[in-house]
Amino acid sequence: MIEIRNLKVHLGEFQLKNIDLTIEDSGFFVLMGPTGAGKTVLLEALAGLVPVLDGSIVIDGRDTTRLPPEKRGVGIMYQDYALFPHLTIEHNITYGLRYHRHDRHTARKRFERLVNDLGISHLLKRHPDTLSGGELQRAALARSLIVEPRVVLLDEPLSALDQNFREEIRQLLRQIHRSLGITFFMVTHDFSEALTLATQAAVMNSGSIVQTGTIKDIFQRPVTSFVADFVGMKNVFPATFSGNIAQVGAVSVEVAKRHGNGNGYIAIRPEDIVISLKPLDSSMRNSFAGVIRGIVDQGFLYEVHIEVHDLTFRSLVTKGSAVDLGLDSGMSVSLSFKSSTVHVF
Amino acid sequence: MVRREPFYWVSVSCGIMVLAFILLPLMEMLTAPSGAMLKETLHDPAVVRSIRLSITTALSAACISFVIGTPLAYVLARSQFRGKHVIEGIIDLPIVIPHPVVGIAILSVAGRNHWLGNFMSELGIRIMGSTTGIIVVLTFVGMPFYINALKSGIEAISPRLENVSRSLGASMWSTFARVTLPLAWRSVLVGFIMCCARAISEFGAVVVVAYHPMIAPVLIYERYEGYGLKYSQPVAVWLVLVCLTLFLLLRILALPGKKTS
Helix, strand or coil: CCCCCCCCCEEEEEEEEEEEECCCCCCCEECCCCHHHHHHHHHHHHHHCCCCEEEEEEECEEECCCCCHCCCCCEEEECCCCCCEEEEEHHCCCHHHHHHHCCCHHHHHHHHHHHHHHCHHHHCCCCCCHHHHHHHHHHHHHHCCCCCCEEEEEECCCCEEECCHHHHHHHHHHHHHHCCCEEEEECCHHHHHHHHCCCEEEECCCCCCEEECCCHHHHHHCHHHHHHHHHCCCCCCEEEEEECEECCCEEEEECCCCCCEEEEEECCHHHHHHEEHHHHCCCEEEEEEEEEEEEEEEEEEEEEEEEEEEEEEEEEEEEHHHHCCCCCCEEECCCCCCCEEEEEC | CCCHHHHHHHHHCCCCCHHHHHHHHHHCCCCCCHHHHHHHCCCHHHHHHHHHHHHHHHHHHHHHHHHHHHHHHHHHHHHHCCHHHHHHHHHHHHHHHCCHHHHHHHHHHCCCCCCCHHHHHCCCCCCCHHHHHHHHHHHHHHHHHHHHHHHHHHHCCCCHHHHHHCCCCCCCCHHHHHHHHHHHHHHHHHHHHHHHHHHHHHHHHHHHHCCCCCCCCHHHHHHHHCCEEEEEEEHHHHHHHHHHHHHHHHHCCCCCCCCCC
């Protein structure tokens, strides 16, 4: 368990103020907040990399507030991976082993298990500059985990990856977290990452924690307008589930994963909704006829509001597509989205 | 064919002028002595001794700069503290102070009228007219080049690499030895070369502190004063050739393109 009490950090003009957090043992804690909120500073304070002005950090009953980084048992993984460029992937991963009392045989076995689990056994002799983002991410994760830290700190681990790798690494993080039982502390500015990974979460702004709780709590009961705005995924609807069908008013939405029966919410990102003039003959499981009720200019994109029965869906389209399709208010269109793009919670 | 802008031709003309300005006197000097004169000079023990002394004292100054300048360069690259700019200014002072003044300044603390000079004298360390004195002077004038080159090199290395190393269990020492130094080795080498080059070319400060034993620039000056241009040129040619070979070897080691920094 990590207990942060009344933590204060001053870094030039920036301050972390009275941070109070309790993170459950073996949990997956996600700290959210916009850029510049102080997430990485808090992460580095936990790792002992920035000086703490006041307060305490207790990890598994041990006060680590004044301990140097190497004595804390806290691993850190940055969004740019920070793999040592002069070392091969193998030497990167085994870098920390000499500082921990492990017999060679056990360390070797753990190394082999990790590189196999993470699918990087074929990359060991290569240098970081020859690897893709996803491969670097796996190598950095293996390097953090091999020394068996009490806590792994993840600084926006998905933000530097393209969409294909992002889902892959997200699943990997979930799987590794479950199998190793280490406490993960991740910071992100992307609410959807928290939705899929967090067992516990907090929202931070201007150096202070604004709200903590389960991700559902934060989403359903934001305590400030900032949190409401921050978690404001568009196209969020209360739904009644029956198998893989979510009934939202008069609209039946097919979802990828069965939710079981009962009530919940669905959310669809506006960029996942495709607008067409006629129903599309495609693999997308959800397709509805609707009427455009408004078009909002968002710089490079338009946000199109489409009324389907009693619901209003918001979709993002490029300006070029809007002109090609001749989109205009009052026009009848068809909207489609994949069942896999529907977030259920 | 694309018509060049006048600015292009001005740049080319200036470039040619600069190259000619540097190369013309050097080429003239290098080609002036005959092969026989060069050969004869190489057999002059005083010349060989002075060039050897120039190189060994310059290398010693660079080694001292490496040992005591490296930790300081690291602190200046990584830390923000009040008075940092003042310290950086002090480090740069030897670059801007006139060279004879450097010699006089060193003598003022190394003489018997100063407690430090007395203390060193009791330890048997002599600055005036000694190889030790030459090394002190060359370290004084060369160290800023080493510190500044390494400081820039360390600043270019992401501190996150060091943070990760610490979080994996490495101490600051271990992190410096296993991460920072291997990544900054090229800057170390460049700083070392610059320090050496500056030290080998020093004349004004050395001539005040230690006319004897004679380093090559002092010998060249003496030959010029005593016998004229013709007799100083072959020594100068040998000094330039030896130094160029040495620096070329070091530069080849530090050629860009290798993926270590």
